[in-house]
Amino acid sequence: MPRRSYLIASAVVVLLLALLPLAGSRHAVDLTTEVMIYALFALSLNVLVGYTGNVSFGHAAYFAIGGYTCAILLTTHGWPLVLAMPAAVLLAGLVAGVVGFFCVRLTQIYFAMLTLAFAMLVWGVAFKWKEVTGGDDGLTGVKLPAMLANHVNYFYFTLVSVAIAIAALWVICHSAFGLTLVAVRENNVRAGFIGVDTRRMRWAAFTVAGAFGGLAGALFGMYHRGMYIENAFWTESAQVLIMVLLGGLYSFVGPIIGAAVLHLLQVFTNQYTPYWPTVLGLILLVIVLVLPDGLVGLVNRFKGRGRRS
Amino acid sequence: MTTTMFTLNAFYGLALAMNMFIIASGLNLIFGVLRVINFAHGMFYMFGAYIIFTVTKSWGAPFFVGVLASAAGLAVIALVIERLLLRHLYGKEHLMQLLFTFAVVLLMSDAAKMIWGTDQYSVGYPAGLGGAVNLGFVVLPQYQLFLCVVGPLIAIAMWLLVDKTRAGRIVRAATQDREMLAALGVNVPMVYAAVFTIGSALAGVGGALAAPRVALVPGMDATIINECFIIVIIGGLGHMWGSFVGALAFGFVVQFGTVWAPNWQDVLPYLLMLAVLIVRPWGLFGQPESGR
Numbered sequence: 001m002p003r004r005s006y007l008i009a010s011a012v013v014v015l016l017l018a019l020l021p022l023a024g025s026r027h028a029v030d031l032t033t034e035v036m037i038y039a040l041f042a043l044s045l046n047v048l049v050g051y052t053g054n055v056s057f058g059h060a061a062y063f064a065i066g067g068y069t070c071a072i073l074l075t076t077h078g079w080p081l082v083l084a085m086p087a088a089v090l091l092a093g094l095v096a097g098v099v100g101f102f103c104v105r106l107t108q109i110y111f112a113m114l115t116l117a118f119a120m121l122v123w124g125v126a127f128k129w130k131e132v133t134g135g136d137d138g139l140t141g142v143k144l145p146a147m148l149a150n151h152v153n154y155f156y157f158t159l160v161s162v163a164i165a166i167a168a169l170w171v172i173c174h175s176a177f178g179l180t181l182v183a184v185r186e187n188n189v190r191a192g193f194i195g196v197d198t199r200r201m202r203w204a205a206f207t208v209a210g211a212f213g214g215l216a217g218a219l220f221g222m223y224h225r226g227m228y229i230e231n232a233f234w235t236e237s238a239q240v241l242i243m244v245l246l247g248g249l250y251s252f253v254g255p256i257i258g259a260a261v262l263h264l265l266q267v268f269t270n271q272y273t274p275y276w277p278t279v280l281g282l283i284l285l286v287i288v289l290v291l292p293d294g295l296v297g298l299v300n301r302f303k304g305r306g307r308r309s
Numbered sequence: 310m311t312t313t314m315f316t317l318n319a320f321y322g323l324a325l326a327m328n329m330f331i332i333a334s335g336l337n338l339i340f341g342v343l344r345v346i347n348f349a350h351g352m353f354y355m356f357g358a359y360i361i362f363t364v365t366k367s368w369g370a371p372f373f374v375g376v377l378a379s380a381a382g383l384a385v386i387a388l389v390i391e392r393l394l395l396r397h398l399y400g401k402e403h404l405m406q407l408l409f410t411f412a413v414v415l416l417m418s419d420a421a422k423m424i425w426g427t428d429q430y431s432v433g434y435p436a437g438l439g440g441a442v443n444l445g446f447v448v449l450p451q452y453q454l455f456l457c458v459v460g461p462l463i464a465i466a467m468w469l470l471v472d473k474t475r476a477g478r479i480v481r482a483a484t485q486d487r488e489m490l491a492a493l494g495v496n497v498p499m500v501y502a503a504v505f506t507i508g509s510a511l512a513g514v515g516g517a518l519a520a521p522r523v524a525l526v527p528g529m530d531a532t533i534i535n536e537c538f539i540i541v542i543i544g545g546l547g548h549m550w551g552s553f554v555g556a557l558a559f560g561f562v563v564q565f566g567t568v569w570a571p572n573w574q575d576v577l578p579y580l581l582m583l584a585v586l587i588v589r590p591w592g593l594f595g596q597p598e599s600g601r
Binding site: 108109112120125275277278282287 | 340394397398401404405407408411412414415416418542546572573579580582583586587590591
């Protein structure tokens, strides 16, 4: 069980978020919906990157698979939401399982390259399979159940979905399985010596990350009423990786903070200048050169200093 | 498919392969020595193409002066990046290096927009290479023929340089044991800087040589970097002849894919790569990683 203070803090955050629509700002509600979706996306990637130390450069693939699947099932095939969403998560997890099977045979940079290559394959399929995905026009006009058409209702739907998913990820990451992943990250060889099938553990983490990434994608596609091939492009994979890093790799909440900060920063930057890539590039340089453990790491560093003095 | 059509397609595939090899070999060289996956390589390629455009179109210089200008321009950019920033990251995790090169991509893409705008440009064929050669049963364009000559020349030059010279021995030693090399009195940081510069200059040359074949638009970097990744993964990371073979496979698959499976030619290289990786996870010529 999580520490009581964590539970209370999480409950307060969820409660505050639930009160947000009362403030009456449509902009704030929409922005928060987006942030929650990205937070889940980043968190799903962190299972792989933070907990097992395997850097995936192709996580957008599962986001896109989840998003496209959910959107296609809802719109083209007229499935009800209660079936379309689980199907999307399942398919994203399944594809991640297959891709992961090949990727976990490699480690480090080779692993990253292979995940990237698979993701680009997914992108290529989304691009070229025009009849199903809409190709580079994107898949627009996603049909939502009437109940979710309202932006406030969709906000609550996202809040509940993301909260449940994050809770599930918390449990997964703090279970024996999650601790085993950390052991694999810290010392692959030693973990193997004590009887851990390290490759299978990494494979499982890959699949879990893919499935939750798919859920984030499904929420995203429904929120935007459309999926576009850019969502599968490698720059999207890079962006979510940056969210994870900005927040902090080795903490559970880090990616949530990273996603929120990065997305809000992007929205605000775009209001004033078309040069968001430059801003992002500079942020990245700061992370890489002086903040390798992210914002959470920075806070911890200050805390540590305070305690010592 | 007639013999003529087949020859023509095989030839275009070969020309594409050779152009891709020039670019990918730089990426591969950098990875082989520095163990850094340079995401900015595609951006270097784009800058190479843009530089030759400016030098030939705006300044009216001959084509091959433009190629040299691209090479020199990228060499300078790469050297500055390496000396100023990248060298601080060698000891750090791969992830940090990867993201650093991605930051370079972001900054350079905006820089390109500021310098050249977002218009589409084209570069003409060099004087004397714009025509065609008639072989009797097939007519081949001269420029592509030229690429088919330059590609192998660069491959052979790199092979001689890396395998047959003292400088090459030092470079190979740097891939094996950096500390031992330093202990023997070699200035390893200089080796790294030189390799990064040369590898990046190859991207510049590749971009300059590709300029007459392709449209110069923002975003041309993003596709090329993925294609380079495919090529070096197929061949085996860090293996020069591997990327030569990978480039050939890529060129033929794309060219014949355009003929036999139009619409899907962009996906075929990925399928090829997957087929290779299922059989050989480290690529055709790659070795299993040592250590973890």
